[in-house]
């Protein structure tokens with residue numbers, strides 16, 4: 001199987017920092033390496049912040065919400081609303097950290113049940129990441145065996161499978177096929193079911209909310225509609241449903257796959273795990289839980305988490321962009337409407353940008369004095385005006401979850417599993433292949 005990282009390095013070696021290819025009859029420009037990606041996404045951000053239309057994923061989401069919304073007022077309004085709302089969480093009386101720490105306690109209970117043996121952490125991390133988003137959007141988390149929650153998650157997984165499969169590719173490449181009753185139609189039906197679920201949550205919020213006292217993101221959105229009114233606003237019930245689904249989908253696989261990558265490398269590098277454990281104990285001393293601000297006193301843990309993100313490389317080709325006007329890049333002319341793929345993976349492993357581009361090594365983020373430093377090529381969240389809007393939430397989740405777990409447990413590679421496999425599977429978000437996590441409860445906890 002081709003490993004994406006090697007494949008992308010090979011393309012860069014052969015064709016350079018900017019090259020084009022065709023998806024069907026549509027020309028696409030691929031950007032490799034920090035220089036080209038930064039010029040497009042940061043220096044010329046307004047010119048490169050569109051989203052392509054008429055891909056299966058943009059047709060399913062009707063270009064609404066945020067992720068696949070084209071550059072324009074609706075995208076801008078919804079992005080700003082989502083960012084502000086996530087930042088202010090603190091919604092109601094509970095801070096974002098509290099919501100995350102509550103979920104962490106459930107992860108710990110599950111792991112405790114498996115102490116002394118091993119388990120595949122994929123499902124647990126996936127449910128936990130989904131639950132944190134649910135807590136933000138819906139104001140509640142679900143038990144891990146709640147049938148409604150499990151159905152929703154499995155429908156999203158079904159949708160993902162189709163969206164990355166051969167039928168989606170045919171949909172994108174041969175527009176003439178789109179009207180035919182082929183298997184990609186199923187993706188549209190599944191998305192309708194997911195919308196129905198979100199719509200139900202909105203309806204129940206309408207009947208239980210107290211205007212001006214938001215419990216969660218849905219309440220905030222309803223307050224926003226009240227405040228702005230109908231006249232020319234981009235805020236409405238339909239857009240809200242698409243936004244909710246965007247946040248739910250974007251915030252789940254990305255975070256859980258990063259956690260799985262971190263755990264795999266920590267199990268197979270006990271010296272790194274032990275150094276993190278010692279640093280965490282030293283900083284937290286007798287305190288029962290960590291806070292996000294503790295990261296400033298934990299340079300090694302910070303370096304380990306960033307290195308896990310770099311190696312996880314969860315969104316290797318970012319979300320595709322589109323030029324919003326005629327522009328140029330690295331000496332090439334690009335007409336308005338050109339689809340652009342920022343190859344983030346090529347930046348995260350670029351020779352010359354990293355001390356150890358291909359190996360898991362927290363030293364990539366430490367200077368000679370052992371202080372945490374973030375190289376410019378650290379772009380797992382992309383950059384510019386389309387940069388991931390869940391970055392703050394994701395960073396808080398990764399820190400609080402990993403610190404709590406490393407304090408309480410030791411993770412060991414289960415020898416009966418044979419040699420660890422570091423290969424990835426390519427999906428909407430790139431992931432480690434399934435593996436087993438050996439769990440031991442630390443005696444001091």
Ligand code: HEM
Nearest residue numbers: 066067250251254255315318319381382386388389390394
């Ligand atoms: C480790 C976790 C995560 C990674 C690596 C990640 C990465 C990314 C990347 C690469 C993009 C594309 C940016 C671009 O188009 O240039 C993106 C967009 C986005 N992400 Fe994340 N993400 C993560 C977690 C989250 C979370 C937790 C949320 C939800 C709260 C979220 C919500 C979004 C949204 C809504 C967009 C679309 C932004 C826009 O188009 O303006 N992400 N993310």
